[in-house]
Amino acid sequence: MNNKKKIIIEEQDIFNYVFFPQNLSSEKQSEIELDQNFNEAVEFYKQLKANSEKSLSENIRKKIAEKIPAYRPLEVIELFPLQEHLNSNQSRKNLAAAEKILTPKITTKTFVDNIKEYLIKVLNFSNETKIFIFSTKDEVVRNFDIYILPQNLKYHFEDNLEPLIINALIEPEKIQLKLT
Secondary structure (H helix, E strand, O other): OOOOOOOOOOHHHHHHHHHOHHHOOHHHHHHHHHOHHHHHHHHHHHHHHHHHOOOOOHHHHHHHHHHOOOOOOOEEEEEEEOOOOOOOHHHHHHHHHHHHHOOOOOEEEEEEOOOOOEEEEEEEOOOOEEEEEEEOOOOOOEEEEEEEEOOOEEEEEEEOOOOEEEOOOOOOOEEEEEEO
16 A cells, blocks of 8 residues: 655645746645656746746736746846936025025935836935935835845845835935836
């Protein structure tokens, strides 16, 4: 009599086998490799993965994610400094006057992505930095990382309801937002 426990393979397991094998137990990996009944599904996901590594529009990625609940692409959004221009001497005088009043001195830098879906505000005080993350869709952004470049600093956020406070001055040139 065979006492071997039957391993149950679900669609999520086949998806993970192709996309995230590190998230799959070695028993399930072996079962998928040995059982030819899974070959068609594995091939489907391999083709999907190969195509997803090509440059797809954000719209197509969202459609794929809607069709396959297990597929959640990692979104990497690059934000660059917003160039702020002063158009008149009056604006410069007002800013100069405001700077004299602020004690300690505060400098700000605003970062936006290409489609202006996210905005990050970096405020430098005399000895600390506060970083605020905003969604222009008025959404609470959850479970994400930011990478501050060129310093290569990484910070994780559970949500964007509170600013990140760093006990140092940070002068980023670019910020990446990685949604998981």
